[in-house]
Amino acid sequence: MSTPKASLPVIRRLPRYFRYISELKAMGKTRVSSSQLAEIMGSTPSQVRQDFNCFGGFGQQGIGYSVDLLYSEIEHLLFPNDHINAVLVGAGSLGATIANFVLNEADGVNLSAIFDNNINLVGKTLHNIRIFNSDDIVEYCQEHKPDLIIACIPKAAAEKFAPVLSATGVKGVWNFTHYDFSIYDKSLIVENVHLRDSLMALSYRISHNTDDE
Amino acid sequence: MSTPKASLPVIRRLPRYFRYISELKAMGKTRVSSSQLAEIMGSTPSQVRQDFNCFGGFGQQGIGYSVDLLYSEIEHLLFPNDHINAVLVGAGSLGATIANFVLNEADGVNLSAIFDNNINLVGKTLHNIRIFNSDDIVEYCQEHKPDLIIACIPKAAAEKFAPVLSATGVKGVWNFTHYDFSIYDKSLIVENVHLRDSLMALSYRISHNTDDE
DNA sequence: TAGATTGTTAATCGATTAACAATC
DNA sequence: TAGATTGTTAATCGATTAACAATC
Numbered sequence: 001m002s003t004p005k006a007s008l009p010v011i012r013r014l015p016r017y018f019r020y021i022s023e024l025k026a027m028g029k030t031r032v033s034s035s036q037l038a039e040i041m042g043s044t045p046s047q048v049r050q051d052f053n054c055f056g057g058f059g060q061q062g063i064g065y066s067v068d069l070l071y072s073e074i075e076h077l078l079f080p081n082d083h084i085n086a087v088l089v090g091a092g093s094l095g096a097t098i099a100n101f102v103l104n105e106a107d108g109v110n111l112s113a114i115f116d117n118n119i120n121l122v123g124k125t126l127h128n129i130r131i132f133n134s135d136d137i138v139e140y141c142q143e144h145k146p147d148l149i150i151a152c153i154p155k156a157a158a159e160k161f162a163p164v165l166s167a168t169g170v171k172g173v174w175n176f177t178h179y180d181f182s183i184y185d186k187s188l189i190v191e192n193v194h195l196r197d198s199l200m201a202l203s204y205r206i207s208h209n210t211d212d213e
Numbered sequence: 214m215s216t217p218k219a220s221l222p223v224i225r226r227l228p229r230y231f232r233y234i235s236e237l238k239a240m241g242k243t244r245v246s247s248s249q250l251a252e253i254m255g256s257t258p259s260q261v262r263q264d265f266n267c268f269g270g271f272g273q274q275g276i277g278y279s280v281d282l283l284y285s286e287i288e289h290l291l292f293p294n295d296h297i298n299a300v301l302v303g304a305g306s307l308g309a310t311i312a313n314f315v316l317n318e319a320d321g322v323n324l325s326a327i328f329d330n331n332i333n334l335v336g337k338t339l340h341n342i343r344i345f346n347s348d349d350i351v352e353y354c355q356e357h358k359p360d361l362i363i364a365c366i367p368k369a370a371a372e373k374f375a376p377v378l379s380a381t382g383v384k385g386v387w388n389f390t391h392y393d394f395s396i397y398d399k400s401l402i403v404e405n406v407h408l409r410d411s412l413m414a415l416s417y418r419i420s421h422n423t424d425d426e
Numbered sequence: 427t428a429g430a431t432t433g434t435t436a437a438t439c440g441a442t443t444a445a446c447a448a449t450c
Numbered sequence: 451t452a453g454a455t456t457g458t459t460a461a462t463c464g465a466t467t468a469a470c471a472a473t474c
């Protein structure tokens with residue numbers, strides 16, 4: 001709702017701004033300038049000001065930015081409805097770790113249910129969250145209307161799951177699989193975390209590093 | 214060593230090319246055109262050809278690209294020395310999951326040791342890999358010369374670890390923490406996997422999705 | 427007022443896309 | 451030869467950076 005014009009690179013910088021501003025806040029700083037933020041972010045004062053002006057501009061000419069105001073404005077941009085609701089599919093090693101992560105380190109995200117097709121897990125809990133049968137996910141989502149599905153399942157399972165994804169009504173997928181979830185529904189917002197790709201890109205850079213910087 | 218000119222966006226596309234080309238290979242396809250690859254990648258034929266030409270060009274005019282040749286060329290670009298050697302710091306929930314991931318799903322990466330400062334874990338094994346005391350990491354690295362450190366430790370631990378990082382002699386860090394490891398050593402290659410940032414960016418996009426695409 | 431720093435417009439830079447000659 | 455498709459140069463597009471007027 002509202003504010004249409006931030007590009008993806010700007011959106012991806014928002015959490016980093018938020019992180020650094022949180023630190024400044026914790027340190028008791030009340031004001032910060034675009035040049036100070038640029039220094040921390042490894043960018044330029046221009047970029048900082050351009051970025052913030054995508055959202056209307058939070059500063060005062062001649063003064064700088066209020067740390068508290070920046071904090072609450074960016075928090076509100078990232079979580080306009082205070083929090084989003086998520087369910088997790090896949091209670092394996094990765095799923096369990098991600099559940100743990102979301103519960104402990106992702107303030108604005110609620111995790112309400114976990115789904116798995118391993119019958120031995122169904123009915124049990126993981127970090128106090130109930131594990132349901134994967135077959136029941138559409139029904140569950142239609143009733144509880146989560147915003148987000150977190151996919152920590154093997155690629156083959158993702159492929160089977162994808163056709164019913166639209167029926168769940170979620171707006172996005174946090175995708176840890178190598179399956180492309182936007183195939184059936186282009187309007188779905190998919191955030192990919194491709195660990196293997198990340199590691200391979202790192203291998204390339206390590207292996208071809210000419211040290212010339 | 215060699216090939217200096219690929220930009221970061223190009224490097225980040227390499228693993229995706231590799232992934233899709235692996236699939237084509239598995240399907241028994243022997244030839245592929247830049248337009249077919251563009252279709253799969255969600256890009257343009259021009260971009261595909263530009264990308265490959267960063268590395269000398271793997272195609273034949275009038276014919277297209279050999280799937281087998283592309284596969285082996287890109288594999289060699291990503292892992293010029295067949296594999297890279299890594300050690301893991303942090304044997305918690307995330308560390309255990311990542312160890313499991315590297316051992317089972319990251320073909321070109323060897324994991325030879327795990328480090329943790331929890332004395333109860335030291336001496337035990339995780340997925341058959343020996344867990345050492347974190348204090349011994351510099352000594353271990355000087356002897357075994359791994360290419361890469363995988364950091365799955367809390368931010369405070371990362372902060373304490375960072376000053377000795379240079380002494381390990383590794384070329385890069387696969388960084389799951391929110392600590393900026395390049396502070397002490399600018400020449401270090403750091404690949405960040407910031408789960409919280411990724412989730413926040415997704416929350417932004419879900420929450421401000423105007424469905425206008 | 428003078429100094430500082432933003433908001434915003436203009437210039438630059440780099441990445442993507444288009445065009446086309448080379449060639450299989 | 452004609453058709454297809456690459457390699458490569460040129461044009462476009464978008465993001466970053468610089469400049470400067472507005473203003474605290």
